[in-house]
Amino acid sequence: MLDVAAIEDADAAIASLDPIRSRLLAELAVPNSATGLGVIVGLPRQKVNYHLRTLEERGLIELVEERRKGNVVERVMRATASSYVITPSALASVQPDPSRAPDRLSARWLLALAGRLVQDVGRLLAGADREAKRLATFGLDGEIRFASAADRAAFADELGAAVLGLVSRYHDEAAPRGRDYRLVLALHPSANPPTGSTAGATAAAAPTEPDPSNARRAGGE
Incomplete structure (x- = not known):
């Protein structure tokens, strides 16, 4: 079972x-049958089976084993992931397009960027899973408390300048076997109630398979 699926x-x-x-x-984070699920959710086994067939057809659950009980074969199912994220691809005709009105100070543009991030990473991750490879990614998440709006603006300016400096240092347009990566930075008010002063950030990078033929490549796909 995957931790999260798109x-x-x-x-x-x-x-x-x-x-x-x-x-x-x-409930199917733990494998179960239609009979067992019916007891949990309070529905007849036949109705549970109807819903399970639909979920299986959509690739959201999978067969773990079949058990024979008398003349009945009981199918034990489980979810394909612990949690799911619906990407903008599911609403293809109205999915957000960050290139439509780029504005780094717009919250709606930030939302469009986030939607594209979910869509792109979900699609890449599905391809990597099919090929049994790891996807090279890096994530940074944390909270910072600004004393004033002026401090926040100054921080954004310094962050932008620092990132542009790093991009200029490492971007190599002429690399014959280089791999393009998309960089997304976001700063927004915390949606959680304040619980005291917090600062700092945590980062995580996905391990990748070795690639001795390209020392500069960030990882496998």
Whole structure:
């Protein structure tokens, strides 16, 4: 079972958003049968089976084993992931386009960037899983408390300058076997209630397979 999976198909998104099927997905973090799930959610086995078939057709659950009980074969299912993220691809005709109105001070543009990030990483991760490879990524997450709006603006300016400096240092347009990466930085008010002063950040990088033929490459795909 994956830790998180991206849902790109509209029908799969609809199936996952149904309240009963969403509950079944959550319960199937632990493998179970239609009979066992029926007891948990308070539904007849036949109705649970109907919902399970839909989830299986959309690739949201998978068969773990089959058990024979008399003349009945009981199918034990589990979710394909512990949690799911619906990407903008599921709403292809109205998905956000960050290139439409780029504005680094716009919260709506930031939302469009975040949507593209979810879509791109979800698609790349699905491809990497199919090929049994690791995807080279890096994430940074943390909180900072600014004393004033002026401090926040100054921080944003310094951060932008520092990032541009790093990009200028490491970007190599002429690298014959180079790999393009997208860089996204975001700064927004915390959506969590304040719990005291916090500062700093945590970072994580996905390990990648070795690639001795290209020392500058960041990792495998």
